[in-house]
Amino acid sequence: MIQVSRHDIVIVGGGGAGLRAAIAAAEAHPDASIALVSKVYPMRSHTVSAEGGAAAVARDDDSEELHGFDTVKGSDFLGDQDVIEYFVEQAPRELALLENWGCPWSRNDDGTVSTRAFGGMTTKRTWYATDKVGFHMLHALFQHSMRFENIVRYDEFFVTELLTENGECKGVAALEIRTGEFHAILGRAVILATGGAGKIFPFTTNGTIKTGDGMALAYRAGVALKDMEFVQYHPTGLPGTGILITEAARGEGGYLRNADGDRFLVDYDYGVGNKAELGPRDMVSRAIIQEFEAGRGIDSKVGLHAALDLTHLGEAHINEKLPFVRELAKTYIGVDPVYEHIPIRPVVHYMMGGVDTDVNSATSMPGLYAAGEVACASLNGANRLGSNSLTECLVAGAVAGQNAMDFARGSSEGNVERLRGQAECESARVDALRGSAKGSEQISGLRQEMNSTMEEGCGVYRDHPSMAVAAEKAREIRQRASDLHLTDKSKVFNTEIIGAMELVNMVELAEVLAVSAAARKESRGAHTCRDFPKRDDTNFLYHTMAYQTEDGPRLDKKDVKLGHWEPQERKY
Amino acid sequence: MAGTAHPEAMAPPQKGPTRTAPPQMPGTWWGAPRIRTYLLFGATGIVYFIAGTVFLHLVWQLGKGPEAWETALSSLSHPAYIAFNALTLVSVIFVGVRAFGGMMPKMQPRTGPIPVLPAGTVKALIYGVWSLMTLVICLILAGVLF
Amino acid sequence: MTEAAEMMHVEVTRFDPDQDEVPKVQEYDIPIQSDWKVLDAINYIKDEVDSSLSHRWSCRMAVCGSCGMMVNGEPKLTCKTSLADYSGSIKIEPLANFPIVRDLVVDIDGFMDKFRQVKPWILRAKERAEDMEALNEKGTFSQSPAELGAFKQFSMCINCLLCYSACPVVANEPEFIGPAAIALGHRYNLDSRDEGARERNETFRGEGTVFSCSFANECSQVCPKNVDPAAAVNQAKLGAVIDWAKGLVLPREGA
Numbered sequence: 001m002i003q004v005s006r007h008d009i010v011i012v013g014g015g016g017a018g019l020r021a022a023i024a025a026a027e028a029h030p031d032a033s034i035a036l037v038s039k040v041y042p043m044r045s046h047t048v049s050a051e052g053g054a055a056a057v058a059r060d061d062d063s064e065e066l067h068g069f070d071t072v073k074g075s076d077f078l079g080d081q082d083v084i085e086y087f088v089e090q091a092p093r094e095l096a097l098l099e100n101w102g103c104p105w106s107r108n109d110d111g112t113v114s115t116r117a118f119g120g121m122t123t124k125r126t127w128y129a130t131d132k133v134g135f136h137m138l139h140a141l142f143q144h145s146m147r148f149e150n151i152v153r154y155d156e157f158f159v160t161e162l163l164t165e166n167g168e169c170k171g172v173a174a175l176e177i178r179t180g181e182f183h184a185i186l187g188r189a190v191i192l193a194t195g196g197a198g199k200i201f202p203f204t205t206n207g208t209i210k211t212g213d214g215m216a217l218a219y220r221a222g223v224a225l226k227d228m229e230f231v232q233y234h235p236t237g238l239p240g241t242g243i244l245i246t247e248a249a250r251g252e253g254g255y256l257r258n259a260d261g262d263r264f265l266v267d268y269d270y271g272v273g274n275k276a277e278l279g280p281r282d283m284v285s286r287a288i289i290q291e292f293e294a295g296r297g298i299d300s301k302v303g304l305h306a307a308l309d310l311t312h313l314g315e316a317h318i319n320e321k322l323p324f325v326r327e328l329a330k331t332y333i334g335v336d337p338v339y340e341h342i343p344i345r346p347v348v349h350y351m352m353g354g355v356d357t358d359v360n361s362a363t364s365m366p367g368l369y370a371a372g373e374v375a376c377a378s379l380n381g382a383n384r385l386g387s388n389s390l391t392e393c394l395v396a397g398a399v400a401g402q403n404a405m406d407f408a409r410g411s412s413e414g415n416v417e418r419l420r421g422q423a424e425c426e427s428a429r430v431d432a433l434r435g436s437a438k439g440s441e442q443i444s445g446l447r448q449e450m451n452s453t454m455e456e457g458c459g460v461y462r463d464h465p466s467m468a469v470a471a472e473k474a475r476e477i478r479q480r481a482s483d484l485h486l487t488d489k490s491k492v493f494n495t496e497i498i499g500a501m502e503l504v505n506m507v508e509l510a511e512v513l514a515v516s517a518a519a520r521k522e523s524r525g526a527h528t529c530r531d532f533p534k535r536d537d538t539n540f541l542y543h544t545m546a547y548q549t550e551d552g553p554r555l556d557k558k559d560v561k562l563g564h565w566e567p568q569e570r571k572y
Numbered sequence: 573m574a575g576t577a578h579p580e581a582m583a584p585p586q587k588g589p590t591r592t593a594p595p596q597m598p599g600t601w602w603g604a605p606r607i608r609t610y611l612l613f614g615a616t617g618i619v620y621f622i623a624g625t626v627f628l629h630l631v632w633q634l635g636k637g638p639e640a641w642e643t644a645l646s647s648l649s650h651p652a653y654i655a656f657n658a659l660t661l662v663s664v665i666f667v668g669v670r671a672f673g674g675m676m677p678k679m680q681p682r683t684g685p686i687p688v689l690p691a692g693t694v695k696a697l698i699y700g701v702w703s704l705m706t707l708v709i710c711l712i713l714a715g716v717l718f
Numbered sequence: 719m720t721e722a723a724e725m726m727h728v729e730v731t732r733f734d735p736d737q738d739e740v741p742k743v744q745e746y747d748i749p750i751q752s753d754w755k756v757l758d759a760i761n762y763i764k765d766e767v768d769s770s771l772s773h774r775w776s777c778r779m780a781v782c783g784s785c786g787m788m789v790n791g792e793p794k795l796t797c798k799t800s801l802a803d804y805s806g807s808i809k810i811e812p813l814a815n816f817p818i819v820r821d822l823v824v825d826i827d828g829f830m831d832k833f834r835q836v837k838p839w840i841l842r843a844k845e846r847a848e849d850m851e852a853l854n855e856k857g858t859f860s861q862s863p864a865e866l867g868a869f870k871q872f873s874m875c876i877n878c879l880l881c882y883s884a885c886p887v888v889a890n891e892p893e894f895i896g897p898a899a900i901a902l903g904h905r906y907n908l909d910s911r912d913e914g915a916r917e918r919n920e921t922f923r924g925e926g927t928v929f930s931c932s933f934a935n936e937c938s939q940v941c942p943k944n945v946d947p948a949a950a951v952n953q954a955k956l957g958a959v960i961d962w963a964k965g966l967v968l969p970r971e972g973a
Contacts (some may be wrong), residue, residue, distance in 0.1 A: 040774075041826070043877050044782045058856065096857035102840045102909065104866055104873050111860030135781055136873065143838040143902075155830070178819060179590050207776035240753065243779045328779060331798055444765035488770035490734045492590045493820035495764075495772045591735040592817035592825055597889070598791035598809070606792065610886060610934055674935040678871070678946035 014042030017372030018193030024401030050134025075381020180491025237347025382525020435489030723749030836903030841914025
């Protein structure tokens with residue numbers, strides 16, 4: 001028997017965006033009931049792993065105009081400019097609010113918040129709390145959210161389906177991981193804030209929970225996934241594990257060196273503000289791969305890599321500004337950056353694409369909102385600038401919380417019995433899947449196949465023949481994922497069935513990603529094709545929209561919202 | 573226009589409880605060095621309890637009169653008591669060293685009102701103060717001071 | 719992948735309330751790599767040997783706090799603990815002092831309640847609307863690096879709960895609010911932006927809080943982030959007493 005609970009709004013995901021949305025809704029409507037559903041306890045959410053900082057205009061030599069232009073240019077002109085203008089305007093207020101709520105931002109001697117340099121940003125506008133910004137932001141948000149009694153948390157509940165009525169989103173069906181029981185958590189609006197899907201790739205900074213669940217939920221409910229072909233490679237991940245070494249390491253003055261010991265980025269001239277290392281992530285990642293291909297990569301037992309040199313910064317500076325980088329390098333690769341170079345290579349970090357939303361964080365489905373990495377409001381276009389995403393979680397989260405609440409107040413609850421029925425079907429489906437030893441595919445085996453397919457087809461450099469192969473292979477993998485071999489019959493904390501459903505979500509997105517990529521015959525931002533090395537504004541200045549059909553994704557186009565800034569050549 | 577949420581909506585989610593196993597200590601808990609030191613630390617309590625009892629006994633004898641006091645004092649030179657006294661000293665040093673270990677700065681660097689001194693300096697300071705206090709007390713007891 | 723695989727004998731606690739009366743031990747012999755962490759070994763078992771094994775993990779970079787377990791009897795963050803530190807065989811158990819839900823998964827809801835009891839958010843005397851003058855023109859409080867440094871260390875807790883597992887007081891008195899929760903409350907007490915110390919100190923003077931601590935110092939020894947919760951607890955004792963003494967001497971505000 002499934003349990004039905006009724007709220008005003010339901011938020012799926014308890015990371016930066018989800019918590020910000022919950023707080024926005026709870027603050028505006030103290031009498032409302034807000035459900036916060038997450039497959040992990042909120043402080044485990046992957047926002048916790050962000051390191052470098054969050055961008056918002058803070059200094060007198062900076063302006064919203066500059067932040068906006070940097071973002072548009074960083075996006076390779078695929079960003080929607082209404083979203084960008086709203087974002088840069090709201091950003092300072094959001095970060096200041098977080099300060100008021102206890103986030104321990106690093107300070108200047110005069111007591112104001114300190115900012116640091118970041119890639120692709122023309123001036124110092126990245127707010128930071130040493131190099132654990134995501135951690136401090138998430139914990140500040142989570143702890144602040146606890147003061148609101150009207151935020152009702154559902155910790156360790158895995159959402160498997162959006163419940164809809166007449167094309168409107170009315171709640172979610174969720175599996176309580178602890179008990180194996182199903183719940184219909186109803187609300188008159190639903191916000192997705194489940195983060196990205198980096199785990200589609202084998203080598204990623206993302207934690208194991210980032211399986212794109214929210215994207216898959218929306219996609220299956222008929223909402224378009226936008227610009228899925230744009231996957232950000234972060235230039236500096238530890239070889240082997242893929243653990244992130246923050247861009248702040250370069251912002252604080254670090255150098256990238258090749259096998260000859262040269263600061264090779266000087267030759268590429270991507271740097272912003274007299275600093276060769278501070279180019280945008282897509283370009284720096286490509287430069288590293290070019291060095292590898294020119295035979296200037298460093299070969300070692302951890303594979304081909306480049307080197308991040310912080311030795312000239314001195315121990316005191318590293319301890320003060322980059323203590324976590326030092327801890328990570330020592331623990332996970334046995335290197336003390338005070339004395340040695342850190343081996344690094346480009347690593348999958350962020351999905352620019354996601355559920356199609358607008359400046360109001362609203363999707364095309366009434367009552368369904370999305371915010372954070374799961375969404376694609378087209379703030380980031382074809383390439384995100386470092387430190388814009390944490391701020392995006394806050395800005396988009398707050399907007400989603402307010403708008404979802406407003407929507408909920410103006411709409412009706414829907415037929416509870418019918419929605420319960422929907423959840424019961426879902427419950428029956430999952431019950432049948434649990435421990436069903438009928439299938440023949442191993443979860444881990446299929447996951448590895450998907451991982452290698454995506455790495456081969458959709459890496460830093462791509463070409464259309466291999467993208468077509470990847471798309472074909474991804475489609476085959478998606479079909480095989482309906483035939484999984486499960487052995488765990490227990491209802492209590494069954495992580496095998498969660499893993500299976502996460503895999504099904506991922507293979508779906510992998511196919512969308514590969515198909516969207518294969519259709520874009522140009523090079524823009526993070527989507528770089530060897531066979532089409534130039535940006536093509538005449539034919540491809542549009543967003544890719546992918547809709548689910550039985551035969552795989554159907555692609556469509558959506559115009560880019562231009563306006564304030566005209567597309568121009570992207571040169572740094 | 574719809575009203576607010578269902579009246580029951582504010583209730584926390586009903587966690588369907590599952591049967592849990594009671595908390596368990598690792599099977600080898602008594603063998604772990606960390607736990608052994610803690611047990612030793614706890615055991616020093618017995619020593620202090622006995623020392624305290626002896627002290628109370630002395631005070632009691634003092635109240636009984638000079639004769640009883642002299643007898644009590646002379647009983648302190650018994651080898652067993654001297655051995656026990658040595659044990660008490662060892663216990664005090666053990667607890668002191670353990671507590672001082674806990675006072676060492678754990679995180680470097682810490683930009684606070686009190687700058688974090690290097691661990692060596694902190695150690696020297698703590699033990700310096702300790703030795704000085706011990707010396708002063710010894711001198712007072714020996715009648716050199718006051 | 720580059721080196722010849724070495725073998726390791728791994729003993730793992732298994733408990734499925736649907737089937738098992740009490741937790742049992744299952745043994746696996748698996749090939750390992752020299753650079754693996756303990757978590758990698760558990761994930762290998764989950765992926766390649768026995769997919770019914772349940773455990774929590776996510777970030778695998780020692781910041782999400784999910785993967786705390788007992789490794790050879792010591793509470794450890796398994797993603798931060800090198801397998802190379804153990805030779806031949808290893809014993810992995812769920813965190814001590816917590817009820818076991820399944821295999822290596824423990825019930826931490828009790829902690830979540832304790833966590834909330836210390837009011838881990840900025841408390842201000844005035845309502846937000848009247849409080850705006852405390853902010854500078856950028857909308858933030860002014861806080862010097864020294865004021866930040868006063869609490870920074872205690873804000874680094876990742877809630878991995880190793881300290882609860884190591885604490886002998888928690889073992890005897892499960893209601894004890896515990897090291898991480900006290901450290902968090904103390905973190906806000908030390909924050910120059912906060913005005914709720916008196917309220918939290920009242921909580922701290924209650925039963926099962928700071929004065930239950932016997933300064934075993936175990937929490938600080940096992941803390942993977944060097945937060946030093948023992949220092950926080952003992953500073954909080956002092957703060958609670960000073961506040962109490964002040965209450966005796968000084969007239970109550972507003973009275």
